[in-house]
Amino acid sequence: MPTTALNGTSLHYRDEGDPQGAPVLFLNALGTTLHLWDAVLPHLPERLRIIRYDMRGHGGSAVPPAPYGMGALVKEAEALLDHLKVTNALLVGVSLGGMVAQGLAVKRLDLVRALVLSNTAAKIGAPKMWDDRIATAQTKGLPALSDAIMARWFSRDFQATGDTDHWRAMLHATPPEGYAGCCAAIKGTDFYTPTSGLRLPTLGIAGSEDGATPPDLVRETIDLIPGSRFTLMRRVGHLPCVEKPAEFAALLSDFMKETGHV
Known part of the structure; x- marks a missing residue:
């Protein structure tokens, strides 16, 4: 898995599949790595070019000093595609990946054919909430936050299976500096006006049990983009790509066919 310096930050990424295929860039949630998508990929159409990466402060990418700005995260996604x-x-x-996707589409529409915005919004949370989370991450570490995060990430059914251990470990492995830095980026972002100016095919996905970005919040953002489509996945939380990867992949595949991407 290569690592390259982009926008002054060393980013760890994977570029897989058909080099001549239709490109798909996957962008991760806060506290996760590129492995967030592992279970989705086998269900996608063949002959795609699949690009994944760890955002700064996560996984195998560099951990610059916090705080981060959303502009830096967008620039790194842009630089990766240019590279x-x-x-x-x-x-x-x-x-968080959905916020970066919105920012990249606003900045460089030449790079973007269509958007899938899952469990995200133009603005997420209030500043005090993010300040409190940053303080806890930096003083007590990610384990102090993980119970509350698991409850937002996953439905009650999924939590009951005990399959959250892998994801809790991924969260705990996230450098507190990187987590806090990306929290600051989310705290400082309000994309309502820029996103309302987008004109491209967009699919919004929400989870009925999402405790971080409830369905109404996701729908509000998706409705900013004329012609967009909104889908609610039942009995999943904030990470439907983990809980129901085949169903999530089917939504992506149908959208790719509708938009002529495959």
């Missing part, structure tokens, strides 16, 4: 000579990509972003 790989990719244009007309489908962006699939969940949570």
